[in-house]
Amino acid sequence: MNIKQFVFNPFGVNAYILSNNAGDAILIDPSVSNAREQAALADYIKSEHLNVRRLLNTHLHLDHVLGNAFIERTYNIKAEAHKADEFLLGLQQEQAQMFGLPCNDIAPALGKFLDEGDNVEIPEIKLQVIHVAGHSPGGLAFYCENPGKVNGQDNVPPLLFPGDILFAGSRGRSDLFGGDEFTLVSGIKSKLLTLPSETIVFPGHGPMTTIGDEKIWY
Numbered sequence: 409m410n411i412k413q414f415v416f417n418p419f420g421v422n423a424y425i426l427s428n429n430a431g432d433a434i435l436i437d438p439s440v441s442n443a444r445e446q447a448a449l450a451d452y453i454k455s456e457h458l459n460v461r462r463l464l465n466t467h468l469h470l471d472h473v474l475g476n477a478f479i480e481r482t483y484n485i486k487a488e489a490h491k492a493d494e495f496l497l498g499l500q501q502e503q504a505q506m507f508g509l510p511c512n513d514i515a516p517a518l519g520k521f522l523d524e525g526d527n528v529e530i531p532e533i534k535l536q537v538i539h540v541a542g543h544s545p546g547g548l549a550f551y552c553e554n555p556g557k558v559n560g561q562d563n564v565p566p567l568l569f570p571g572d573i574l575f576a577g578s579r580g581r582s583d584l585f586g587g588d589e590f591t592l593v594s595g596i597k598s599k600l601l602t603l604p605s606e607t608i609v610f611p612g613h614g615p616m617t618t619i620g621d622e623k624i625w626y
């Protein structure tokens with residue numbers, strides 16, 4: 409598969425585009441917030457001849473859903489996320505005021521709910537859905553156990569896309585909209601830090617890390 413990363417919106421959300429050799433693509437949190445970012449994303453999709461098959465949100469905090477309306481309009485595809493975060497779509501204006509984020513393009517309703525144990529699959533790419541509440545009630549991490557060749561490289565270890573659940577040297581805050589620190593830490597320990605140490609972590613903000621490097625903090 410190929411992985412392309414963008415950093416979008418004033419909160420610096422890492423958006424990931426996973427695509428296979430046939431050009432099918434999965435978007436994770438493509439949270440474009442203005443015309444320039446929309447054009448950057450659309451230009452990449454066009455130049456790589458990609459067909460957008462799935463739109464995944466790790467969670468529904470405003471900074472991660474800013475692009476959902478644009479993606480739905482442009483590629484006729486609806487977002488998928490955990491049901492326990494659905495209420496956050498009703499609080500977009502409140503979040504915009506609270507965080508000083510733009511919110512001109514309200515994210516529409518979800519097309520599908522994802523939960524623990526589900527798989528998101530297109531040819532060559534299989535993501536296992538892991539649910540870790542605590543940063544938000546419906547926080548999801550997407551785990552790719554066998555990524556195969558990635559960006560031309562062989563022997564790539566497993567990959568994890570945990571949104572704001574886990575960052576390099578840190579984790580998401582737990583004081584917002586149904587967050588809970590104990591739930592977050594116990595979920596990270598039992599569901600993420602139990603993955604292979606060499607797993608490469610692509611977080612929702614900031615640099616990449618590995619599960620092994622994060623274990624030392626717990």
Ligand SMILES: [Zn+2]
Pocket residue numbers: 467469543544572580
């Ligand atoms: Zn968040």
Ligand SMILES: [Zn+2]
Pocket residue numbers: 419421469471472572612613
């Ligand atoms: Zn975030």
